[in-house]
Amino acid sequence: DADVTQTPRNRITKTGKRIMLECSQTKGHDRMYWYRQDPGLGLRLIYYSFDVKDINKGEISDGYSVSRQAQAKFSLSLESAIPNQTALYFCATSDQPSDRAYNEQFFGPGTRLTVL
């Protein structure tokens, strides 16, 4: 979805390096999420933010940190990358639930990260 962009799209790095993945959105949504996907597996939630001052850990937050710089920007950092963090990373956004149905998430194109 062009409204949610991720940079970089691909990154190869070495063990121990600090890496930042960035996500920007023009949808005006308050809620933003970071997921990782390993080959053949579903998505797992790393961190999520319901507004600029709100940060929450997801299912697999160890080894990751996030920063919500503005409503439109949500960054994911790997403080010291390790090989098992090699995965496809997705950012997503969703609106505040004004209607309990149709609170869908909109995903970015993904960042493929390889840690050697």
Added chain:
Amino acid sequence: LAKTTQPISMDSYEGQEVNITCSHNNIATNDYITWYQQFPSQGPRFIIQGYKTKVTNEVASLFIPADRKSSTLSLPRVSLSDTAVYYCLVGDMGWDTDKLIFGTGTRLQVFP
């Protein structure tokens, strides 16, 4: 948190109707059922959502029986471009979005 169970994979041919069933035996009263589609190397995309009975949009239909312990995504007359992974999610979309689990999904392969 309602756990979902879906077939790992399904095969079909172009022009056929495909039905993918998801089991969610411990669905809660406030939970909705949502389906996403994911193409290789792309993020998931919302397909359809429902609470009970039947929901239809331009892409698919969602059938939910009265007990809501299962749901069926129906794709009419599939084409090669429907080859993708389909995820069934169950949860309270209003406030527990963070608890929604994508699982491994159902990998649909459509053949010519």
